[in-house]
Amino acid sequence: xxxxxxxxxxxxxxxxxxxxxxxxxxxxxxxxxxxxxxxxxxxxxxxxxxxxxxxxxxxxxxxxxxxxxxxxxxxxxxxxxxxxxxxxxxxxxxxxxxxxxxxxxxxxxxxxxxxxxxxxxxxxxxxxxxxxxxxxxxxxxxxxxxxxxxxxxxxxxxxxxxxxxxxxxxxxxxxxxxxxxxxxxxxxxxxxxxxxxxxxxx
Numbered sequence: 001x002x003x004x005x006x007x008x009x010x011x012x013x014x015x016x017x018x019x020x021x022x023x024x025x026x027x028x029x030x031x032x033x034x035x036x037x038x039x040x041x042x043x044x045x046x047x048x049x050x051x052x053x054x055x056x057x058x059x060x061x062x063x064x065x066x067x068x069x070x071x072x073x074x075x076x077x078x079x080x081x082x083x084x085x086x087x088x089x090x091x092x093x094x095x096x097x098x099x100x101x102x103x104x105x106x107x108x109x110x111x112x113x114x115x116x117x118x119x120x121x122x123x124x125x126x127x128x129x130x131x132x133x134x135x136x137x138x139x140x141x142x143x144x145x146x147x148x149x150x151x152x153x154x155x156x157x158x159x160x161x162x163x164x165x166x167x168x169x170x171x172x173x174x175x176x177x178x179x180x181x182x183x184x185x186x187x188x189x190x191x192x193x194x195x196x197x198x199x200x201x202x
Contacts, residue, residue: 010109011109013109014108014109015108016084016103016106016108017073017077017082017083017084017111018077018098019077019078019080019098021077022073022074022075022076022077022078023074025070025071025073025074025077026070026071026074026078026178028067028070029067029068029070029071029074030067030198031067032063032064032066032067032070033063033064033067033170033184033196034196035059035063036059036060036061036063036064036067036186037184037185037186037187037194037195037196038187038194038196039056039059039060039063040056040187041053041056043056044056044059054154057156057188058148060186060188061144061145061147061148062144062145062148062149064141064144064145064166064186065114065141065142065143065144065145065146065148065149066145067141068114068137068138068141068142068145068166068170069114069117069145071170071173072114072117072118072121072138073111073112073117075121075124075125075173075177076095076112076117076124077098078177078178079124079125080097080098080099081095081096081097081098081124082095082096082097082098082101082106083111083112083117084106084107084108084110084111084112085106085107085110085111085112086105086106086107087105087106087107088105095120095123095124114142114145115142118135118138118139118142121134121135121138122135125176125177126176127172127173127176130172130176133165133168133169133172134169134172134173135169136165136169137165137166137167137168137169137170138169140162140165140166140169141166141169144162158188158189160188160189163186163188166186167184167185167186170182170184171183171184174198175201179200179201179202180198180199180200180201181198181199181200181201182196182197182198183195183196183197183198184196184197
């Protein structure tokens with residue numbers, strides 16, 4: 001029996017992620033967030049003025065969502081937790097520490113979904129009084145990614161507070177999980193200056 005096209009492509013990406021891999025996830029997340037902060041209408045290569053604004057904002061929201069997923073996976077790996085899916089895993093399953101598992105019980109072509117990463121985050125990281133701030137921003141990011149990745153609309157209600165909530169969440173995460181000070185503004189509204197600066201604390 002020949003392999004399906006999907007199976008063949010998945011085989012190009014098979015990997016069991018180790019703790020040491022956390023930094024490549026963090027680096028990729030940084031890239032997506034910086035791009036989401038700074039991309040401008042002039043960077044969009046085609047379309048009318050209105051469509052360029054729409055496409056720019058779509059890219060911002062998609063990249064915010066992708067960045068959040070990769071950032072959470074960096075946190076899990078940094079703390080020694082497996083991000084590959086267990087063969088029998090569902091969203092309410094427990095987390096698994098990499099040092100205590102049989103890798104043959106885990107899928108090498110699938111990782112934990114974003115919703116599970118968000119729901120389980122507080123079990124591996126203590127954000128204290130910032131927990132609700134962190135969770136709110138992550139859930140907004142998940143909606144950004146899901147909506148923009150699965151549908152197309154020509155108009156969307158714009159609520160600047162959504163972006164401010166995501167910024168607050170990421171600032172807390174960078175400080176708590178990576179000992180980094182993040183200065184971040186996603187430039188969306190007219191006249192907003194994009195900011196993405198990371199510096200080590202201490």
